[in-house]
Amino acid sequence: MKLSSFAGRVFGSVLYVASTALAQDFATHGMYTEPNTRITFYTSYQQDGPITGGGEFSMTSVGGFTFGMALPPSAATTDYYDYIGLVIGSTPNKKGWTGVLHGDQGAGMPNHLMILAWPTGNGNEIATSFRYSPCFCAKTNCTNSSYQLPVIYQGSAKLTKIYTNVNDTHWTMVYKCSRCLIFDDPSQSEFNASTSAGQFGAGWAQSVTSPVNPPDPNSDFSQHDNGQGSYRIIVSSATQESYSKWESMTATAAPPSSTTTPPTTTTLPVSGVPVPTQTSYDYVVIGGGAAGIPIADKLSESGKSVLLIEKGVASSARWGGTYRPESGWLDGHNLTWFDIPGECNRIWNGGSAGVACTDTDQMAGCVLGGGAAVNAGLWWKANPSDWDYNFPAGWKARDMQGATDRVFSRIPGTDHPSLDGKLYVQSGFDTLRTGLEKAKWKSVTANNVPGEKNRTYAHTPYMSANGERGGPMATYLVTASKRKNFQLWLNTSVERINRVGGHAVNLDVSPTINGGRVGTVKLTPVTGRVILAAGAFGTPKLLFRSGIGPKDMLDVVASSSDSKVMINSASWINLPVGQGLNDHLNTDTVISHPNVSYYDWVEAWNTPIEQDKVNYLTKRIGPLTQAAPNIGPMMWEEIKGPDGIVRQFQWTSRVEGSMGEPNGNTMTLSLYLGRGSVSRGRTSINKGLNMLVSTIPYGDPNDLAAAAAAIDSMVKTLNTIPNITWVHPTANLTGAEYLKTLPLDYANVGSRRSNHWMGTAKLGTDSGLKGGTSVVDTNTKVYGTDNIFVVDASIWPGMPSTNPSGLIVVAAEHAAELIQRLPLNTALPKGAKCGGADYGGSQVCRDPFVCKVVSKSLSTCA
Ligand SMILES: Cc1cc2nc3c(=O)[nH]c(=O)nc-3n(C[C@H](O)[C@H](O)[C@H](O)COP(=O)(O)OP(=O)(O)OC[C@H]3O[C@@H](n4cnc5c(N)ncnc54)[C@H](O)[C@@H]3O)c2cc1C
Numbered sequence: 001m002k003l004s005s006f007a008g009r010v011f012g013s014v015l016y017v018a019s020t021a022l023a024q025d026f027a028t029h030g031m032y033t034e035p036n037t038r039i040t041f042y043t044s045y046q047q048d049g050p051i052t053g054g055g056e057f058s059m060t061s062v063g064g065f066t067f068g069m070a071l072p073p074s075a076a077t078t079d080y081y082d083y084i085g086l087v088i089g090s091t092p093n094k095k096g097w098t099g100v101l102h103g104d105q106g107a108g109m110p111n112h113l114m115i116l117a118w119p120t121g122n123g124n125e126i127a128t129s130f131r132y133s134p135c136f137c138a139k140t141n142c143t144n145s146s147y148q149l150p151v152i153y154q155g156s157a158k159l160t161k162i163y164t165n166v167n168d169t170h171w172t173m174v175y176k177c178s179r180c181l182i183f184d185d186p187s188q189s190e191f192n193a194s195t196s197a198g199q200f201g202a203g204w205a206q207s208v209t210s211p212v213n214p215p216d217p218n219s220d221f222s223q224h225d226n227g228q229g230s231y232r233i234i235v236s237s238a239t240q241e242s243y244s245k246w247e248s249m250t251a252t253a254a255p256p257s258s259t260t261t262p263p264t265t266t267t268l269p270v271s272g273v274p275v276p277t278q279t280s281y282d283y284v285v286i287g288g289g290a291a292g293i294p295i296a297d298k299l300s301e302s303g304k305s306v307l308l309i310e311k312g313v314a315s316s317a318r319w320g321g322t323y324r325p326e327s328g329w330l331d332g333h334n335l336t337w338f339d340i341p342g343e344c345n346r347i348w349n350g351g352s353a354g355v356a357c358t359d360t361d362q363m364a365g366c367v368l369g370g371g372a373a374v375n376a377g378l379w380w381k382a383n384p385s386d387w388d389y390n391f392p393a394g395w396k397a398r399d400m401q402g403a404t405d406r407v408f409s410r411i412p413g414t415d416h417p418s419l420d421g422k423l424y425v426q427s428g429f430d431t432l433r434t435g436l437e438k439a440k441w442k443s444v445t446a447n448n449v450p451g452e453k454n455r456t457y458a459h460t461p462y463m464s465a466n467g468e469r470g471g472p473m474a475t476y477l478v479t480a481s482k483r484k485n486f487q488l489w490l491n492t493s494v495e496r497i498n499r500v501g502g503h504a505v506n507l508d509v510s511p512t513i514n515g516g517r518v519g520t521v522k523l524t525p526v527t528g529r530v531i532l533a534a535g536a537f538g539t540p541k542l543l544f545r546s547g548i549g550p551k552d553m554l555d556v557v558a559s560s561s562d563s564k565v566m567i568n569s570a571s572w573i574n575l576p577v578g579q580g581l582n583d584h585l586n587t588d589t590v591i592s593h594p595n596v597s598y599y600d601w602v603e604a605w606n607t608p609i610e611q612d613k614v615n616y617l618t619k620r621i622g623p624l625t626q627a628a629p630n631i632g633p634m635m636w637e638e639i640k641g642p643d644g645i646v647r648q649f650q651w652t653s654r655v656e657g658s659m660g661e662p663n664g665n666t667m668t669l670s671l672y673l674g675r676g677s678v679s680r681g682r683t684s685i686n687k688g689l690n691m692l693v694s695t696i697p698y699g700d701p702n703d704l705a706a707a708a709a710a711i712d713s714m715v716k717t718l719n720t721i722p723n724i725t726w727v728h729p730t731a732n733l734t735g736a737e738y739l740k741t742l743p744l745d746y747a748n749v750g751s752r753r754s755n756h757w758m759g760t761a762k763l764g765t766d767s768g769l770k771g772g773t774s775v776v777d778t779n780t781k782v783y784g785t786d787n788i789f790v791v792d793a794s795i796w797p798g799m800p801s802t803n804p805s806g807l808i809v810v811a812a813e814h815a816a817e818l819i820q821r822l823p824l825n826t827a828l829p830k831g832a833k834c835g836g837a838d839y840g841g842s843q844v845c846r847d848p849f850v851c852k853v854v855s856k857s858l859s860t861c862a
Pocket residue numbers: 001002286287288289290291292309310311312347363364365366367368369370371372374375376377378379380492493494495533534535536538539542755756757792793794803804805806808
């Protein structure tokens with residue numbers, strides 16, 4: 001579900017840094033003497049690493065970011081406004097800008113001075129510009145302000161460069177900043193960071209896109225997409241006896257041969273617990289997410305040994321999770337933010353570090369529970385058409401009925417999650433309902449009538465139980481963990497599946513943090529099986545690293561750090577992995593209405609409203625039992641595109657501003673294009689072994705024409721509500737005209753995605769081995785293999801009507817039956833057929849024989 005309140009592409013930039021009472025500190029600190037100036041700085045270093053999500057909220061940054069500060073000793077006792085600064089910015093593609101934000105107690109974007117800086121392209125020259133984002137609200141009180149486009153700062157700050165240097169990937173600037181710790185733009189209220197208070201906040205953001213006109217310091221620039229964050233400056237560490245000497249330094253020319261590398265922090269090696277060498281497993285399930293947990297549980301029911309390997313940390317408190325608010329209001333309770341529905345938006349508001357996957361450019365949960373730990377918990381029984389339209393025989397709605405019943409008997413879900421049976425914070429729902437009623441849309445209880453998805457609306461059902469998140473972690477994992485034949489390893493990443501021909505024999509694992517496992521995990525000889533449930537990006541990544549995928553991707557892996565361990569190219573299995581990438585195309589629209597009122601979910605992280613907190617902790621009632629931010633009504637409509645294909649649309653409403661509109665009376669209505677969409681994209685792996693969306697899966701003209709009609713229909717439907725204002729689209733725009741204003745390119749993927757990625761290892765009967773589009777057969781077995789299966793979002797041939805996690809759990813229940821029904825592999829005698837076109841049986845030969853290729857259509861044990 002897409003719940004980020006920030007538009008992905010804003011010209012003039014939105015340097016977003018969490019505004020908190022005291023800025024949170026996500027940096028690594030140290031001391032660094034810059035070699036050209038010999039000035040010693042107290043440094044704040046942000047990790048060099050692949051960005052998460054679209055990069056706008058990533059806590060890591062490609063290339064890293066370093067800020068250094070030096071202050072005079074007197075700053076510790078008397079507030080001081082000047083400092084000597086160091087910035088080492090990253091330009092990984094020789095492009096980009098870096099922003100330094102001067103905070104006070106907090107480091108929020110509004111009314112704080114920023115330095116934006118970037119290489120101009122002319123030698124070692126760096127352009128710098130003072131900006132600030134004006135307070136949207138009363139001058140003196142910015143706590144409720146929203147994020148405004150930064151403008152040129154007119155205060156008294158002055159920057160003098162002492163040293164600059166630019167190389168291919170980084171640039172360095174040492175500078176004196178006069179009157180930069182006081183904010184005195186004449187149009188705003190003056191204040192200063194108090195150095196005498198001992199510490200103050202600061203922030204950063206970076207982009208890999210250069211400003212529009214790099215030589216011009218006043219140039220426009222686009223939103224940060226290479227990370228952002230906040231940190232604290234400890235004054236006693238930044239003060240230096242030599243400050244006055246350094247302060248008088250003038251510009252230093254860069255020595256011609258000088259290359260600058262950022263000060264690196266020593267990364268301690270992660271220590272792992274060795275994998276037991278004597279044990280082998282009947283089933284190894286990779287990935288403890290929405291699909292991995294239920295399938296591991298179901299497979300373990302038979303008594304076979306099952307190992308579930310999850311690379312992330314524990315999330316829910318039930319499993320040892322520890323992520324709680326800094327203010328301590330959850331301390332002593334068996335709860336983390338993952339357990340409390342009202343805290344689900346934490347993933348978008350400063351909670352992604354250590355939680356979001358760092359090896360993909362999109363948002364995904366890499367903790368126990370996967371997406372089902374970090375999502376909003378919307379829980380849908382599939383519209384029967386979702387199976388009937390998208391899936392082949394064996395996966396039609398009637399085939400899925402048993403699995404659906406089993407899942408919903410364990411996780412029924414509820415649209416009244418508060419244990420007193422009441423619904424809270426319903427101003428948004430009640431406002432829109434009047435228009436829907438007038439237009440004769442039908443009110444339904446969605447999971448009682450899953451097929452009624454045309455001009456219907458509903459309260460939102462969640463997977464929660466007992467006022468907590470619930471879902472697979474609270475059900476399937478509980479039963480699995482009681483079985484002696486089931487094991488769960490956390491903090492352990494599967495690096496690759498090692499195979500002989502199409503038969504997996506073992507898996508290499510490594511720890512992601514101390515205490516994870518290291519070594520090689522054995523499958524039971526001959527009969528062992530491996531199930532990939534690592535998600536729509538994690539699964540294709542593992543397949544690529546295991547030599548399964550299109551040649552261009554396997555070539556990338558072969559040229560990476562995997563080169564020495566990758567399976568020989570003679571054993572590569574050529575399948576269209578990654579090529580059916582799909583997601584609900586999202587189009588945000590915004591309305592405002594005087595009756596709509598905002599609930600501050602972001603504030604509820606550290607300081608929830610006292611009564612709501614007490615009600616939640618003591619009775620599991622109130623707003624915190626519902627997912628943030630006041631989701632509902634959910635609305636559906638079917639619309640036929642010009643190509644005659646009926647498309648399913650879902651509108652997800654929430655009480656929150658977006659597209660630059662402030663919270664308050666605003667609602668965002670997000671339009672998802674579901675079943676019937678024909679656009680497809682691609683995910684690729686790069687040499688750093690990170691996954692990216694290389695072709696966005698949106699933009700087919702028939703898809704867009706249907707989306708335009710859906711917007712027109714909703715505008716008309718809601719226009720009957722007295723006092724409603726359509727903010728986006730504005731009254732003069734048709735749906736088609738509005739869509740033209742919203743770019744459909746990679747830079748804007750953050751606002752067009754729904755985080756419902758699917759389809760990267762498609763299930764179907766048209767084998768990719770023979771030029772078809774499918775990676776797994778209807779038993780979820782990877783074509784060309786005899787014991788490698790995929791069961792997760794990757795197998796989806798087309799988008800469903802709704803958010804997908806409920807359907808993914810149903811698919812896991814169904815797949816568990818299919819897989820267990822398949823005869824186990826047997827070791828074949830000499831001369832037996834063990835491979836070739838259309839062969840789907842065992843590829844294992846009895847010792848000492850091996851499966852040898854005779855011709856394209858035949859392999860035999862010899
Ligand atoms: C922010 C957000 C909000 C969402 N909101 C909703 C919603 O409200 N309702 C809904 O239905 N859907 C929602 N979704 C989508 C839904 O959560 C996902 O579609 C679903 O979780 C995908 O299930 P999966 O099993 O395919 O993968 P995941 O649930 O992502 O699980 C994959 C797991 O594999 C692990 N893994 C990956 N690689 C490896 C490896 N090499 N070794 C070991 N472990 C590995 C990961 O850490 C992860 O735990 C949301 C998604 C996001 C990101």
